Amino acid sequence: MEALSTATVQIVWTIATYTVLSIGFNYLWSINRFFDIGYAAQILVGAYSFYAFERAGASLPVAACGALGISVICALILERFVYVRLRAQYASPLMSLIVSVGVLAVVQGVVSMLFTTQSQTLVVAEHYFRFSTVSVSYSQILTIILGCIVYMCARYVSTHTSFGTQVRAVQDNEQLARTSGVGIARVRSLSVMCAAVCATVAGIGVGLNTSINPAFSMSLLLDAVVISMIFGLGNIPRAIYGAMLFSCIEVASVWVVGPGWKDATTFSVLIMLLLYRSAKT
Amino acid sequence: MKLKNLSFSYGGICALRDVSIECMPGSITGIIGPNGSGKSTLVNMMTNMLPTKDFAHVQFTTTRTFQDVRLWKGLTVLDAVLLACESRGMFRAIISTKTTNPIAHEALDHVGLMHKKDVNVTQLSYGERKLVELARALASQKPILFFDELFAGLSSVAKERVIGILIEEKKSMKTIVVIEHNLKLIQDICNSVYVLDGGRCIASGIPEEVLKNPLVQEAYSGGI
Amino acid sequence: MEYLIHLSIILLIYSGLAVSLSVLVGKAGIFSVAHATWFGVGAYATALSMFGGYSYGTSVVVAISVTLVVSAFVSIVLLPLAKEQYAIGSFGYSVLFSTILIQGASVTHGTVGMFGIPRPTVFGFLLESNISFLVFTAVVLGSAVTILWYITRSHFGRVLCAIRDDEPALKVFHYNINHFKVLIYAITSAVAALCGTLYATYVSFIDPSSFSLTESIFILTLVAVGGLGSLRGSALGAATLMLLPEMLRFVGVPSESAAEWRMVIYGILLVYVGLYRPQGFFARPHLTAA
Numbered sequence: 001m002e003a004l005s006t007a008t009v010q011i012v013w014t015i016a017t018y019t020v021l022s023i024g025f026n027y028l029w030s031i032n033r034f035f036d037i038g039y040a041a042q043i044l045v046g047a048y049s050f051y052a053f054e055r056a057g058a059s060l061p062v063a064a065c066g067a068l069g070i071s072v073i074c075a076l077i078l079e080r081f082v083y084v085r086l087r088a089q090y091a092s093p094l095m096s097l098i099v100s101v102g103v104l105a106v107v108q109g110v111v112s113m114l115f116t117t118q119s120q121t122l123v124v125a126e127h128y129f130r131f132s133t134v135s136v137s138y139s140q141i142l143t144i145i146l147g148c149i150v151y152m153c154a155r156y157v158s159t160h161t162s163f164g165t166q167v168r169a170v171q172d173n174e175q176l177a178r179t180s181g182v183g184i185a186r187v188r189s190l191s192v193m194c195a196a197v198c199a200t201v202a203g204i205g206v207g208l209n210t211s212i213n214p215a216f217s218m219s220l221l222l223d224a225v226v227i228s229m230i231f232g233l234g235n236i237p238r239a240i241y242g243a244m245l246f247s248c249i250e251v252a253s254v255w256v257v258g259p260g261w262k263d264a265t266t267f268s269v270l271i272m273l274l275l276y277r278s279a280k281t
Numbered sequence: 282m283k284l285k286n287l288s289f290s291y292g293g294i295c296a297l298r299d300v301s302i303e304c305m306p307g308s309i310t311g312i313i314g315p316n317g318s319g320k321s322t323l324v325n326m327m328t329n330m331l332p333t334k335d336f337a338h339v340q341f342t343t344t345r346t347f348q349d350v351r352l353w354k355g356l357t358v359l360d361a362v363l364l365a366c367e368s369r370g371m372f373r374a375i376i377s378t379k380t381t382n383p384i385a386h387e388a389l390d391h392v393g394l395m396h397k398k399d400v401n402v403t404q405l406s407y408g409e410r411k412l413v414e415l416a417r418a419l420a421s422q423k424p425i426l427f428f429d430e431l432f433a434g435l436s437s438v439a440k441e442r443v444i445g446i447l448i449e450e451k452k453s454m455k456t457i458v459v460i461e462h463n464l465k466l467i468q469d470i471c472n473s474v475y476v477l478d479g480g481r482c483i484a485s486g487i488p489e490e491v492l493k494n495p496l497v498q499e500a501y502s503g504g505i
Numbered sequence: 506m507e508y509l510i511h512l513s514i515i516l517l518i519y520s521g522l523a524v525s526l527s528v529l530v531g532k533a534g535i536f537s538v539a540h541a542t543w544f545g546v547g548a549y550a551t552a553l554s555m556f557g558g559y560s561y562g563t564s565v566v567v568a569i570s571v572t573l574v575v576s577a578f579v580s581i582v583l584l585p586l587a588k589e590q591y592a593i594g595s596f597g598y599s600v601l602f603s604t605i606l607i608q609g610a611s612v613t614h615g616t617v618g619m620f621g622i623p624r625p626t627v628f629g630f631l632l633e634s635n636i637s638f639l640v641f642t643a644v645v646l647g648s649a650v651t652i653l654w655y656i657t658r659s660h661f662g663r664v665l666c667a668i669r670d671d672e673p674a675l676k677v678f679h680y681n682i683n684h685f686k687v688l689i690y691a692i693t694s695a696v697a698a699l700c701g702t703l704y705a706t707y708v709s710f711i712d713p714s715s716f717s718l719t720e721s722i723f724i725l726t727l728v729a730v731g732g733l734g735s736l737r738g739s740a741l742g743a744a745t746l747m748l749l750p751e752m753l754r755f756v757g758v759p760s761e762s763a764a765e766w767r768m769v770i771y772g773i774l775l776v777y778v779g780l781y782r783p784q785g786f787f788a789r790p791h792l793t794a795a
Contacts, residue, residue, distance in 0.1 A: 034589055035589050035592065035593055082776060082780065085780050086779065086780065089780075091779065091783070093588065093589045094530075094534075094536050094588060094589070094592075095779050095783050096779070097536070097589060097592060098725070098729050098775055098778070098779050099775060099776050099779030099780065101538075101722055101725070101726075101772075101775055102726075102771070102772040102773065102774070102775025102776035102777075102778075102779065103772065103776060104772070105722065105726075105768050105769070105771050105772030105775065106768075106769050106772030106773055106776070107772075108768055108772075109765045109766065109767075109768030109769030109770075109772060110765075110769060112764075112765040112768065113762055113765040113766070113769075117765075215719075218718065222593075222596060222597075222600070225593055258608075260604065260607065260608045261604060261608060263600045263603075263604055264600060264601045264604040264605075266600075267596070267597030267598070267600050267601055268597070268601070270593065270594070270597050271582070271583070271594050271597050271598070274586050274590050274593065274594055275582070275583075275585060275586070278585040278586050278587070278590070279585065328677045329676050329677055329679065330673055330676055330677060340679075341679060343677075344677060344678070345677055347674065351671050351674040352671075352674075353666055353667040353669075353670035353671055353674070353675075354670050355666040355669065355670050355734070356663065356666055356667065356670075360663050360666075363660070363663065364663055364664065364667055364675070364678060364680075365678050367660050367663075368660065369678075369679055369680050369681070371661065371664075371681070371684050371685050371688050373660075374659065374660040374661040374663075374664055374685075375656055375659055375660075375661045376659065377659055377660040377661075378655075378658060378659045378660070379660065421678060
């Protein structure tokens with residue numbers, strides 16, 4: 001019974017984290033239309049900024065706000081100096097992918113220099129709450145609450161605001177959106193900021209629950225790609241359904257084949273999804 | 282080439298509906314119609330770019346040029362033409378290091394681009410690239426040739442040259458299908474013409490009669 | 506002098522990897538980010554075969570055969586995917602391979618790795634000295650690269666360029682494009698595996714970290730910096746970037762942080778190439794594969 005309760009909490013936490021992760025990736029996909037490996041760099045920046053603030057003695061809310069700020073600024077700088085130029089020269093998706101790999105390599109290298117390649121924990125002292133047979137940590141509750149807030153905000157923005165409509169318009173046909181009066185640069189900047197916020201929240205959530213190291217974000221990025229593809233790339237409101245399905249598959253694979261095969265299972269699902277979608281078109 | 286009841290849908294959108302076309306060897310057939318009438322879909326089906334179960338046997342006897350010129354930017358003029366006339370087998374392709382082929386040279390000579398055979402295709406003008414496409418289609422030596430808006434972007438001198446080539450190919454008993462918007466050209470060179478509108482064939486016959494058809498005038502030129 | 510010979514051997518091996526990936530990504534437009542997987546398959550197959558008592562020659566045949574079969578299978582499975590999706594799919598099987606290496610510890614020794622891989626004996630001559638191994642590596646990889654160069658200059662190379670630039674247009678001319686893609690994928694993977702056989706018998710120790718996604722990205726960097734689709738450019742790019750750690754030491758960067766500095770510099774180079782010189786530093790301007 002306790003094991004089942006623990007698994008349930010783990011699934012809920014995983015759903016919350018992956019939902020946020022997927023929403024951020026979908027925002028980037030909407031404006032860039034290529035698999036941006038730089039999203040993994042944003043996760044790293046967010047998580048390690050939080051770590052740096054915490055180590056400097058900041059409280060959790062201050063560290064979180066500081067991490068969000070730094071992450072958003074870095075994302076906007078990348079957008080302005082790298083991705084704008086890539087689009088201006090009509091770079092192919094292949095070249096864009098290569099550049100985004102370069103961005104991740106730079107961030108990974110800098111993070112490794114500043115914080116070493118060792119795994120770091122984001123929480124010095126963890127509190128646990130016990131409800132009947134369920135034991136939940138403070139960081140898990142925080143991640144679940146943050147995940148719910150991010151999802152509800154993203155869903156509302158996507159379906160009830162002009163920004164959400166504009167993001168969809170840019171995703172479908174940027175030229176037409178521009179001709180229709182949509183401020184493309186503004187939409188891109190805001191989308192990049194949303195993606196940075198999601199990346200930071202997800203990175204901190206994972207770091208609070210497990211640990212962080214310079215290579216952890218790549219695995220998260222690939223999870224985000226799989227989840228986003230389940231119900232369609234760029235579909236922000238449905239990210240939670242993809243996260244639910246993916247979380248169940250992941251937890252089931254850990255129970256059935258063991259934690260060592262988790263990534264292999266993820267990718268098997270990814271490859272099958274890609275092939276299924278390819279067969280449909 | 283006899284095509285009967287050709288149909289194709291893109292998802293839920295019907296692009297071609299029960300279109301029947303007959304083209305004889307040694308003739309030039311024109312296909313005209315407003316934008317979105319299904320002309321490109323027809324050509325794509327007949328030239329292996331769209332799947333078709335019933336007419337797969339036709340696909341192996343056809344070649345084409347494209348409305349939007351499609352040459353491979355990493356290749357030279359001669360390379361682009363050689364792709365149409367060299368071996369298709371992958372193992373034979375590995376052992377083949379030929380950089381000349383009399384068929385390719387003849388085709389390039391025909392279109393007047395032999396002097397640019399070693400030039401990268403991206404360095405050619407639009408009209409020259411169209412001529413390379415024509416040379417490529419000729420070099421493939423297929424009995425059925427589809428030309429999709431071949432004359433767009435050509436100078437008057439080049440147009441005359443191309444018309445001369447088409448008439449020569451016609452005399453060699455090739456089956457030529459020309460998709461065009463230039464109605465005068467259709468009248469001048471085509472033996473018969475088919476008019477498509479909304480995925481259906483609304484008229485067919487000799488150009489002079491077809492172009493006088495009120496249905497055709499309404500669909501194609503707005504009744505003017 | 507010994508150090509120069511060592512550097513030359515490693516340089517040749519990575520040049521072989523870079524050139525084979527350049528043909529795959531640059532010439533054929535098949536964006537694989539998992540070239541290190543085949544490097545690893547070759548290395549592990551050789552090590553396991555030699556530990557099983559087989560000669561180096563037999564081990565190489567085994568390694569290349571296994572690679573040809575598995576890479577052809579993977580290529581067939583991933584064929585229907587568009588370019589960027591293919592890249593993500595290739596991430597996938599790279600992770601799968603790493604997982605198999607780690608989880609299959611009873612065979613591969615997991616993260617501990619395999620020690621004591623013997624040096625090869627070629628025609629009865631044991632390549633114990635580094636100079637003899639260098640000559641052997643130069644001959645073997647020189648032949649492999651020559652074969653790749655020949656392929657790119659043949660009609661097959663012409664077809665690969667067409668597949669890269671506009672695959673649907675090539676369909677009109679009735680080329681069986683899938684066959685060409687599978688064959689070039691298998692050939693370039695076999696060359697990577699050959700590099701793996703040399704690497705395993707030279708360093709005599711292999712572990713999963715040497716063939717991870719990071720390594721694949723590093724090989725991609727060599728190619729992107731040197732020039733996608735340019736064999737000469739890729740080899741020069743490999744030479745330049747492999748010498749980077751030496752240059753870093755020369756300017757006084759401590760060896761503890763050399764790996765991190767390398768990563769930063771490779772990343773900057775990739776971004777610079779993508780933004781300002783997509784044809785690479787050593788390729789001719791019109792050879793823009795991407």
